[in-house]
Amino acid sequence: MHRALVWALAAAALGCSVPKDAGFSDVRRSVGARLDHEVHWTLSRSERDQVSAGVQHLLEHELTIDAAIQIALLQNQQLQSVYEDLGVAQAELVQAGLLKNPVFDAAVRLRVAGGPVNPELAIAQDFLDLLFIPMRTRVARAEFEAAKQRVTGAVLDLAGSVRIACYELQAELQLLDLEKAVLASSDAAAAAAARLHAAGNVTDLELASEQALAAEARLDVAAAEAHVVDLRERLNALMGLWGDQTGWTLAGRLQEPPQEEIDLTGLEGRAVTASLDLADMRAQVAAARERVGLARVAGPLPSLDGGVVADRDDGEWEVGPSVALPLPLFDQGQAQVATSAAELRRTERRFHALAVQLRAAVRAARSNLLAARHRAVFYQRVLLPLRQRVFEQTQLEYNGMQVGVFQLLLAKQQEVDSGKQYVDALRDYWIARAQLTQILDGRLPHLAPGIGLPIPAADEPVLSGETLSGGH
DSSP states (O other): OHHHHHHHHHHHHHHOOOOSSTTHHHHHHHHHTTOSSOOOOOOSHHHHHHHHHHHHHHHTSOBOHHHHHHHHHHHOHHHHHHHHHHHHHHHHHHHHTSOOOOEEEEEEEOOTTOOOOEEEEEEEEETTHHHHHHHHHHHHHHHHHHHHHHHHHHHHHHHHHHHHHHHHHHHHHHHHHHHHHHHHHHHHHHHHHHHHHHTTOSOHHHHHHHHHHHHHHHHHHHHHHHHHHHHHHHHHHHHTOOGGGGGOOBOOOOOOOOSSOOOOTTHHHHHHHHOHHHHHHHHHHHHHHHHHHHHHHHTTOOOOEEEEEEEEETTEEEEEEEEEOOOOSSOOSHHHHHHHHHHHHHHHHHHHHHHHHHHHHHHHHHHHHHHHHHHHHHIIIIIHHHHHHHHHHHHHHHHTTSSOHHHHHHHHHHHHHHHHHHHHHHHHHHHHHHHHHHHHHTOOOOOOTTOSOOOOOTTSOOOTTOOTTSOO
């Protein structure tokens, strides 16, 4: 009977292995419901070769934002390392369902006066551990679910970071073009001032002023070029690119705000329902609650060892059952129960705090989006046409010899400056839109300082006859 029990326990242990998938199929489905991109956990050399070939194919064309996100999801090694959390959590779930190994004990007793050797053999198994397996498994399963939510969130974080990095790079490339236009205008003004100065028509002060403006414009171009390089390298790091792979060209420019805005109805409820952060915390609460139950049961009596002991005395073997259990005289598990209860309360409070933070974040993201949209549309429909009209009228007066070349160049520079501010507004709009979309996809974005825009003041001009939602 005892031998049969030992073999049964051994067979059960050998039958428990760690699944290779480790819940990644659930992560893939969750990501697929939120993003139109593929995720892949690269585990072998052949898979790495396939991923590299796919990335190289994407890099053979101009890099779109969607292609950049896909490359990052395939090749970012930090994300690949996060996938290993699934393997750890899956292994801990398997471990929670395993019995403790039986303990084999052997001793030899030698008589002082001499005589036969009396060996003593024993094997014991903690049978109380059988009662704890379901509780431990529930804890590990809840932690496994939390790990899957965190991994899915890491995928959304990376996709959002790449999208915003692309918007920033597109904006900086457009700003660089405008800075070069300002430099061309400033150089033209300085050259005109030099000719007029040689003819005695402008003073030394006026010449020096134009030359200083041209020098400042040249520095602005150099700063913009350096910023472009910095943003490219940031995007390279997010995509996991290096060497010859970094020679890509980003396609497209920042688009105008679309006519139809994101559906802004019921944002708080939609964000709460989709939130991976809340799902993660909910699983952590479940795990903490199971730990409390486990501590209350296991605290007073953490183990109960039963087994068989055999010894030989005077040449005769004696076999019988054995039992060992700790006596809960001093430590009855009070501290363990109190600790697990405090952990449960702390986790529950963190869950509720996160829910409040999520609702506040989605309201702030909505306000940022509407304010950024208003600013971009105002530049597009009001200020830019006005600056263009000012330049055209100045051009006409210059042709009629009513204003000088410096006034004409100044009008052009002011038009270009308004264009730069419009690009800034477009960048802020698309970043705000990406952040709100990420919240609605289920993940709180990690906002960088200065990205959000303030709600417009009461005296800020609003386009008449239009709504901030983009309709007419």
